[in-house]
Amino acid sequence: MNIKGIETIFDETLLAQLPPTYRYLVRIESSTFKEHFTGYRFSKSEKHFSKKFINANAYKPLSEIVYQDIK
Amino acid sequence: MILVLSHDAYEQGTDPVISWLLHHKANFLKLSIGDLLGAKIPYTVDIDNQDIMVNGVSFKDKISVIWHRRFMGEMSNFLNFESVHAANLRGEVRKEVDVFMEYLSTLLKNKKWLTSFQKIHINKIEALNIAQDCGLIIPKSCIVNNREDALRFWNQHPEGVITKTISGSRGHYLHEDDTYVMLTTDMTKDRMEDLPAYFLPTLFQAKVKADFEIRVFYLDKQFFPTAILTPKSARSVDRKMDNNTASTHFVPYQLPAEIMEKLNVFMEKIGLNTGSIDLMKCQDGSLVFLEVNPVGQYSAESERCNYKIEKSIAEWLIKQDN
Numbered sequence: 533m534n535i536k537g538i539e540t541i542f543d544e545t546l547l548a549q550l551p552p553t554y555r556y557l558v559r560i561e562s563s564t565f566k567e568h569f570t571g572y573r574f575s576k577s578e579k580h581f582s583k584k585f586i587n588a589n590a591y592k593p594l595s596e597i598v599y600q601d602i603k
Numbered sequence: 604m605i606l607v608l609s610h611d612a613y614e615q616g617t618d619p620v621i622s623w624l625l626h627h628k629a630n631f632l633k634l635s636i637g638d639l640l641g642a643k644i645p646y647t648v649d650i651d652n653q654d655i656m657v658n659g660v661s662f663k664d665k666i667s668v669i670w671h672r673r674f675m676g677e678m679s680n681f682l683n684f685e686s687v688h689a690a691n692l693r694g695e696v697r698k699e700v701d702v703f704m705e706y707l708s709t710l711l712k713n714k715k716w717l718t719s720f721q722k723i724h725i726n727k728i729e730a731l732n733i734a735q736d737c738g739l740i741i742p743k744s745c746i747v748n749n750r751e752d753a754l755r756f757w758n759q760h761p762e763g764v765i766t767k768t769i770s771g772s773r774g775h776y777l778h779e780d781d782t783y784v785m786l787t788t789d790m791t792k793d794r795m796e797d798l799p800a801y802f803l804p805t806l807f808q809a810k811v812k813a814d815f816e817i818r819v820f821y822l823d824k825q826f827f828p829t830a831i832l833t834p835k836s837a838r839s840v841d842r843k844m845d846n847n848t849a850s851t852h853f854v855p856y857q858l859p860a861e862i863m864e865k866l867n868v869f870m871e872k873i874g875l876n877t878g879s880i881d882l883m884k885c886q887d888g889s890l891v892f893l894e895v896n897p898v899g900q901y902s903a904e905s906e907r908c909n910y911k912i913e914k915s916i917a918e919w920l921i922k923q924d925n
């Protein structure tokens with residue numbers, strides 16, 4: 533996540549109507565903001581009732597078999 | 604039957620549970636707000652007989668357990684009106700749907716719910732007081748509308764002060780190539796002094812001198828606690844900024860029995876049977892309660908600690924269905 537700084541996109545007139553938290557927004561390069569899922573390829577799964585589906589990859593290996601062993 | 608209320612589109616906490624429901628050949632159905640509002644499924648809510656009829660068949664009796672997760676999150680898709688009266692229309696249609704959903708939840712109130720409809724949004728400030736009543740330590744907090752009182756609070760807390768939203772919501776705004784996100788903000792003295800004389804009520808909290816943060820996924824008295832370890836030199840005021848850095852590590856953590864007991868009482872008092880609880884482990888060894896999110900994300904902790912939380916949720920739902 534590429535954080536570029538703390539700033540706001542709102543002008544003073546609008547900020548006067550908002551809580552102070554809106555003055556200190558974290559500016560993140562959109563393509564690196566994980567919640568936008570930029571670069572992800574979605575599928576769909578009727579079984580999951582999902583129009584945008586990602587088959588999650590295991591974070592840790594599930595076995596100790598390594599490629600060299602099965603050659 | 605298990606009824607899953609969630610998104611039509613990707614929802615990282617729902618799909619892995621459905622994979623386990625499929626694996627166990629469980630009897631389940633996922634419904635989204637789009638299914639109810641998007642003219643896809645013909646249904647009638649029979650008010651006289653207090654039943655829900657789909658294709659002339661009672662749906663209500665088929666359901667035994669409901670997993671309610673981020674169901675209304677896609678509601679905004681149905682509020683895009685191109686009209687000079689758009690703001691009025693949005694408000695009115697939203698109210699119609701809210702009251703309808705409230706009635707549906709009343710019809711299904713005798714079912715077993717994993718997060719009841721009324722508890723999907725809790726008052727996070729009230730939650731602090733409930734936690735305090737249960738014997739948990741909470742950060743010194745206040746809601747202030749003026750600079751003078753905010754500065755007084757700041758002066759009383761030399762460890763520092765943060766601010767975050769009262770509701771717990773986190774807005775983000777796309778602007779050109781960047782996204783602007785509202786996270787927990789460090790309120791330095793300069794920032795405090797720059798505050799206008801009066802402002803909208805704002806939550807301020809004293810900083811907690813913490814060694815690390817603990818995220819606990821809670822499922823009907825089961826605890827899945829994860830310590831999130833980031834070196835002090837690389838630590839941000841909001842840990843969401845550190846989650847994916849190389850120096851942050853997620854490790855399983857054993858909560859003290861006394862804290863688990865207090866959290867059980869807290870969850871019962873607040874009316875939740877699941878949620879993601881944030882705690883801080885302080886330098887003096889105490890644990891400070893920050894907040895609970897009724898539908899928090901859990902996949903990072905589940906994967907990195909090998910907790911398989913998604914499997915536990917699926918098995919809990921199946922157990923209630925049998």
